[in-house]
Amino acid sequence: MNQQMNQQMEKTKLKTKNANKCAAAGMCGGCTYINGSYEKQLTEKEQYVRTQLKGICPVNPIIGMKNPYHYRNKVTATFSYKKGEIFSGIYEEKSHSVVPVDSCLLEDQTADQIICDIRGLLKSFKITIYSERTRYGLLRHVMIRRGFTTGEVLVILVVTSPVFPSKNNFVKALLKMHPEITSVVLNVNDRMTSMVLGDRNIVLYGKGYIEDVLCNNRFRISAQSFYQINPVQTQKLYEKAVELANLTGEEIAIDAYCGIGTIGMTAASKAKTVLGIELNALAVKDAIANARANHVTNIHFLQGDAGEQMTQMAEEGSHADVVFMDPPRSGSSEAFMDSVAVLNPKRIVYVSCNPQTLARDLKYLAKKGYHTKQATPVDMFPWTKAEHVETVCLLEKGKK
Numbered sequence: 001m002n003q004q005m006n007q008q009m010e011k012t013k014l015k016t017k018n019a020n021k022c023a024a025a026g027m028c029g030g031c032t033y034i035n036g037s038y039e040k041q042l043t044e045k046e047q048y049v050r051t052q053l054k055g056i057c058p059v060n061p062i063i064g065m066k067n068p069y070h071y072r073n074k075v076t077a078t079f080s081y082k083k084g085e086i087f088s089g090i091y092e093e094k095s096h097s098v099v100p101v102d103s104c105l106l107e108d109q110t111a112d113q114i115i116c117d118i119r120g121l122l123k124s125f126k127i128t129i130y131s132e133r134t135r136y137g138l139l140r141h142v143m144i145r146r147g148f149t150t151g152e153v154l155v156i157l158v159v160t161s162p163v164f165p166s167k168n169n170f171v172k173a174l175l176k177m178h179p180e181i182t183s184v185v186l187n188v189n190d191r192m193t194s195m196v197l198g199d200r201n202i203v204l205y206g207k208g209y210i211e212d213v214l215c216n217n218r219f220r221i222s223a224q225s226f227y228q229i230n231p232v233q234t235q236k237l238y239e240k241a242v243e244l245a246n247l248t249g250e251e252i253a254i255d256a257y258c259g260i261g262t263i264g265m266t267a268a269s270k271a272k273t274v275l276g277i278e279l280n281a282l283a284v285k286d287a288i289a290n291a292r293a294n295h296v297t298n299i300h301f302l303q304g305d306a307g308e309q310m311t312q313m314a315e316e317g318s319h320a321d322v323v324f325m326d327p328p329r330s331g332s333s334e335a336f337m338d339s340v341a342v343l344n345p346k347r348i349v350y351v352s353c354n355p356q357t358l359a360r361d362l363k364y365l366a367k368k369g370y371h372t373k374q375a376t377p378v379d380m381f382p383w384t385k386a387e388h389v390e391t392v393c394l395l396e397k398g399k400k
């Protein structure tokens with residue numbers, strides 16, 4: 001039997017075994033660890049971080065989750081046709097064919113139910129499904145964001161055109177089935193892109209965003225803004241990050257790659273001032289509104305590339321006592337890290353969702369005189385790949 005046939009048989013066996021837990025297992029690429037115990041998964045993730053950070057710093061035990069299911073507060077569905085009937089689901093791993101999914105072990109259950117009910121409405125409202133191949137059709141995706149503490153629900157209908165048939169009646173029908181929905185937004189995405197959201201939002205119902213409470217602050221979260229997808233673990237992650245910063249109330253702190261200002265606002269009550277830096281203009285708008293709504297007066301925000309903003313601050317002779325940095329999976333830039341060194345903070349708290357780029361950046365920061373004292377992995381994405389484990393690190397200036 002050739003190798004290809006063997007691999008195919010192994011794949012089929014795995015799918016059959018996993019299908020007991022989830023019909024899409026082995027296809028959507030989400031639950032890599034579905035077959036083992038949660039404890040084993042935590043051990044492997046911790047070991048993965050240890051391997052990546054070998055020779056850099058000691059690694060503390062991983063912080064796991066008590067109930068590691070249905071934690072995703074943001075759910076995105078894609079639609080397609082099978083024998084003329086519309087179905088909804090998730091893209092197959094590394095492909096754009098849709099795997100049917102009605103309920104997922106990781107996703108918020110209310111969100112999954114709303115998606116199924118929207119799918120049920122499409123035919124009677126004559127809403128067509130967008131095809132990437134023909135570029136014909138209206139509805140590309142449905143995204144649901146749900147506030148874990150507030151229960152608020154934002155439904156985002158991602159469409160190719162702002163002309164949505166009988167939109168008021170559609171919203172009315174949806175609200176009748178799901179009175180818990182607090183806002184509905186049309187997001188127009190008419191580009192040939194694999195990005196889910198377009199730039200234009202039209203509010204059909206409610207305020208156009210949700211609010212959620214995290215670490216005693218209330219945050220406003222718009223369609224496009226980054227917000228951690230596992231609120232239970234985020235609380236633990238931010239508490240650890242602020243604890244590592246060891247703030248006394250006298251510090252000038254920077255929250256780089258700040259999103260809607262969540263880490264900076266959590267730290268603000270313990271620091272003198274905080275400056276948040278973020279590229280996404282809508283996230284900065286949310287961050288400013290969040291600071292105002294929570295009466296946090298010692299935090300300010302800059303919109304722009306973190307590397308460019310920090311370079312400018314370094315050139316102006318600015319100083320910081322503590323820098324929080326939480327870059328995207330690709331990690332930080334040398335321009336940013338060069339400038340951090342010029343600002344001369346005592347401590348850097350690095351939050352990362354990619355141990356590989358984290359290791360690369362920690363090595364670069366070591367060359368700049370910042371040594372990593374400790375790292376703590378946090379399981380933000382239970383059942384998914386070890387490569388996605390979150391880690392929070394403390395770096396200090398001076399000798400190793």
Ligand SMILES: C[S@@+](CC[C@H](N)C(=O)[O-])C[C@H]1O[C@@H](n2cnc3c(N)ncnc32)[C@H](O)[C@@H]1O
Binds near residue numbers: 261307
């Ligand atoms: C992993 S998220 C962290 C956000 C926030 N700290 C949180 O916990 O919610 C990374 C953030 O970096 C922002 N970002 C990406 N590239 C950036 C850049 N070059 N400069 C500044 N911010 C950037 C993204 O828009 C996103 O909000």
